[in-house]
Amino acid sequence: MPPVRLLKDFPKTALSRRVGDVLAAAAAGPVSLTDHGKRRFVLMTVAQFEQLCGLSDSGTGERIEDMSLDEEALLLDELEDVREI
Structure with missing residues (x-):
């Protein structure tokens, strides 16, 4: 398996x-969240x-653009919960 490269850094x-x-x-690929x-x-x-x-050998997955509105809302709710921690 090739090494995973982080595409971009974002402050948390x-x-x-x-x-x-x-x-x-x-x-598009893994990104890092930075703190200080x-x-x-x-x-x-x-x-x-x-x-x-x-865990997956198909190499296929969902793209954000392909998410349903319910899935997108669920993801945003989860991110909001993380932000509150």
Whole structure:
């Protein structure tokens, strides 16, 4: 399996201020969320995570653009919960 490369770094505050940009970038590949300039978290799609962990061999997954409105709302609600922590 080839090494995973993070495509972009975002400050963790981008989750509340630029969530669309962060999610769009994560749809293309894993992105890191930084805190005081240090990488603290990685955000990626489930398909990317499953491929990384060897849980999926299909190599296909959902893109943000393909999500239903309900799935998108659920994802945004979960991100909001994380932001409140």
